[in-house]
Amino acid sequence: MTAKQELKKSIIASVWFMFLTFPIMVIKVNTVTHTIDWRWHNMALVGIGSFFLSMLWRYLLKKKEEGGKKDKKAGLSFIQRLLQEKQFALPGILIITLITILFPHIFSMYQTNIMTSALIFVVLGLGLNIVIGLAGLLVLGYAAFFAVGAYSYALLNLHYGVGFWIALPIGGILAALFGILLGYPVLRLRGDYLAIVTLGFGEIIRLVLENWNEFSFGPSGIKNIPKPGFFGIEMSMQTTTIYVFYIVVLLVVFTIFVINRLKNSRIGRAWVALKDDEIASQAMGIDKAKTKLRAFALGATWAGMAGVVFAAKTTFINPASFTLWESVIILCTVVLGGMGSIAGVIAGALLLILLPEYMRDFGEFRMITFGAVLILMMIFRPGGMIEDVRKTYKFEK
Amino acid sequence: MKPILEVKSMTMDFGGLRAIDSVDLSIDKGQIVALIGPNGAGKTTFFNCITGIYTPTAGDIYISSNGAADGKNERINGLKPNVVTRKGLARTFQNIRLFTSMTVLENVMIGCHAITKAGIMGAIFRGASTKSEEKLIVEKSYLILEKIGLSKYVDELAVNLPYGAQRRLEIARALATDPFLLLLDEPAAGMNPQETMELDELILKIRNSEGISILLIEHDMKLVMSLSEKIYVVDYGKKIAEGTPEEIRHNPVVIKAYLGEEVAS
Incomplete structure (x- = not known):
């Protein structure tokens, strides 16, 4: 495109924006004097601003298109190459370990609490990554499994006095059962149809919890859920917070370990194959039903365990913590981070949970920025922040 | 007969x-x-x-x-x-149906799915049997690719292959099912x-x-x-x-x- 055409397009864009924003930016009704203030200078500002933004926008798009033509190796981002370098692996792990161990001692309890919530979402993101990133099953009701985990701990504790450490695997198993329960009828569905059914499933679970008062105490929720114990030792508020933080860190490490192993296994490859082409993978001998149910069950397991930890951390749960919004956030962490990529999902979850938290000062602009970041990401990096790189295998004769 | x-x-x-x-x-x-x-x-x-x-x-x-x-x-x-x-009975498809987000070798490894057994636990604990099974299918897939004449593409993504090579890869994948x-x-x-x-x-x-x-x-x-x-x-x-x-x-x-x-x- 010539420079003249570019200019023309930007001018059209700026005129269009001036027209669109005219009612809110220019007209102001003065309710005291019953007159209208015409703020023409705002219009000029909108015009100039949108003109330059549109130029920038088109420049970035053009750059992106040129970048796409480059060869594959150079296309790997800096982080991807760093992750592949073996020599950085050990120091990298050491530094991250050190930071996580010291984190609660350096920062305040407030920071530690926020970090704990973010890490719970890392576990949720990694769990959903099995279902969406690997097996390609678009599940929109993932928070339902989270709720199953949280309520199984809360209720088991309330009625039978079951402790945290026993509830953790039980929550995972119960969620897995719910995963199979949801997975079985939707085996034939794919894509948008599956998304709608799972969305419904998520809402059903939430509505049941909200309305079945005898079972789940309705919207008022369950309170006084005990924090995790440590061989029956009494702990102060602060120590418990740090303790929960470490538990979540361990859960994250465990999740990363398991999912990394699963990803490059026979099962993991079958998931990816099923995502790419169902008919071909069946022709290769993959049992569609079994493989999909495994993905549902395993994905739900992590949500269940995260739910148990969540209940123990907040000591109070009610259905409002497991709405569609939570499902969407978890989905965003996977998509934004990079489908199928473990490092990507971790980065995505930390960013999506921590950023809004630290942007509280911006008040109402928080959600707008959040949305804008998502849109920009999808345009300029549709594969996510850290795209997944397939493992290559060595072969010695 | x-x-x-x-x-x-x-x-x-x-x-x-x-x-x-x-x-x-x-x-x-x-x-x-x-x-x-x-x-x-x-x-x-x-x-x-x-x-x-x-x-x-x-x-x-x-x-x-x-x-x-x-x-x-x-x-x-x-x-x-x-x-x-x-x-x-193994087949190829008229309209190529490769696993586009996987490498050439992985495509053939998928073909070995039917003749291997490792389950979830095997994948997580990666015991001796799983390890040897993995080694076996990597080896087998390599040999098949060599025979079909695709060994130079091993780590390429399947989608980046030239058309003729994609057709051959479909055959290689089918052969992996024995x-x-x-x-x-x-x-x-x-x-x-x-x-x-x-x-x-x-x-x-x-x-x-x-x-x-x-x-x-x-x-x-x-x-x-x-x-x-x-x-x-x-x-x-x-x-x-x-x-x-x-x-x-x-x-x-x-x-x-x-x-x-x-x-x-």
Whole structure:
């Protein structure tokens, strides 16, 4: 495109924006004097601003298109190459370990609490990554499994006095059962149809919890859920917070370990194959039903365990913590981070949970920025922040 | 010697449309058989019925267990595609269906899915049996790729391969399932003469070195005539001829189906 055409397009864009924003930016009704203030200078500002933004926008798009033509190796981002370098692996792990161990001692309890919530979402993101990133099953009701985990701990504790450490695997198993329960009828569905059914499933679970008062105490929720114990030792508020933080860190490490192993296994490859082409993978001998149910069950397991930890951390749960919004956030962490990529999902979850938290000062602009970041990401990096790189295998004769 | 695949008066209806009308077909061990016919004759539907994607409305499909010439007869109608593959029938697709987000090697490794066992626990704990199994399938996949002539692409993503190589990769993937019968759905479609010649050699090599029988759908008559030992011709779902390439070449019914009738002058 010539420079003249570019200019023309930007001018059209700026005129269009001036027209669109005219009612809110220019007209102001003065309710005291019953007159209208015409703020023409705002219009000029909108015009100039949108003109330059549109130029920038088109420049970035053009750059992106040129970048796409480059060869594959150079296309790997800096982080991807760093992750592949073996020599950085050990120091990298050491530094991250050190930071996580010291984190609660350096920062305040407030920071530690926020970090704990973010890490719970890392576990949720990694769990959903099995279902969406690997097996390609678009599940929109993932928070339902989270709720199953949280309520199984809360209720088991309330009625039978079951402790945290026993509830953790039980929550995972119960969620897995719910995963199979949801997975079985939707085996034939794919894509948008599956998304709608799972969305419904998520809402059903939430509505049941909200309305079945005898079972789940309705919207008022369950309170006084005990924090995790440590061989029956009494702990102060602060120590418990740090303790929960470490538990979540361990859960994250465990999740990363398991999912990394699963990803490059026979099962993991079958998931990816099923995502790419169902008919071909069946022709290769993959049992569609079994493989999909495994993905549902395993994905739900992590949500269940995260739910148990969540209940123990907040000591109070009610259905409002497991709405569609939570499902969407978890989905965003996977998509934004990079489908199928473990490092990507971790980065995505930390960013999506921590950023809004630290942007509280911006008040109402928080959600707008959040949305804008998502849109920009999808345009300029549709594969996510850290795209997944397939493992290559060595072969010695 | 009894055939390794025997189809007896198989019929497939889609609503009121009869796509296949009681077709018989049999393949002996190590034979290369071609299935030809004009577009829309029902060739691919025939493949889909054998490999379990469709369940035939009527008729029987028998295989000889493990493809042995003296094996037990097994009826395979209505089995799921993955079960059929496990029995030893592997196929390729007319419109290439590779796993595009995986590497070439992984595509072939998927083919080994049916002959390996590792489950979730095996994957997580990665015990000795899982490790050796993984090593085995990496090795096996490498060797298959070498044989097919794709070893230079091993770590490429399948989607980045040239067209001819993608077709060959489909064959490599099918071979990884350890079949006794390979069903090739238009393997030469879209290939240039050079690539078709290489494919001709490859198919012969697969048959001669492994004794795998081959059932082939193809429009390239040069390839069909040079390769096959027996040809079946179908038109509008009905079998109109069967015989050696020489017989088919001169069969008036086949010529009529392909070229239309000569108008008496």
